[in-house]
Amino acid sequence: MSNIIRLLANTAALIIFLLIFYWVVLVKKKREFAKHQLVLICPKCGSIRLSPANIIGIFREEYKCDKCDYRSSFFPEIHISKIKEFREKLRKKPKSREQSKKSKNTE
Numbered sequence: 378m379s380n381i382i383r384l385l386a387n388t389a390a391l392i393i394f395l396l397i398f399y400w401v402v403l404v405k406k407k408r409e410f411a412k413h414q415l416v417l418i419c420p421k422c423g424s425i426r427l428s429p430a431n432i433i434g435i436f437r438e439e440y441k442c443d444k445c446d447y448r449s450s451f452f453p454e455i456h457i458s459k460i461k462e463f464r465e466k467l468r469k470k471p472k473s474r475e476q477s478k479k480s481k482n483t484e
């Protein structure tokens with residue numbers, strides 16, 4: 378009897394160990410993936426929900442923002458962790474072109 382209990386305990390321990398190991402590996406992989414993850418972001422509203430605007434797309438890929446309908450063949454690509462920062466900057470950013478140029482020069 379005690380052998381069976383020991384075997385069961387060992388198996389349970391092994392399963393728990395494997396689960397923890399699996400979880401740790403998964404979390405690590407997820408973090409590494411996030412490290413390298415870049416997303417296209419809408420420069421107008423900061424949304425990352427973009428969809429291809431032209432289906433044919435022979436000459437260039439054009440995207441459309443799902444949120445504000447902004448269309449462009451160029452969307453800034455930023456790191457996924459900088460999305461919040463980008464949106465905060467958008468809120469603070471003055472709308473006139475001259476002022477945005479000045480802020481670009483100071484950066």
Ligand SMILES: [Zn+2]
Pocket residue numbers: 419420421422423424442443444445446447
């Ligand atoms: Zn937008």
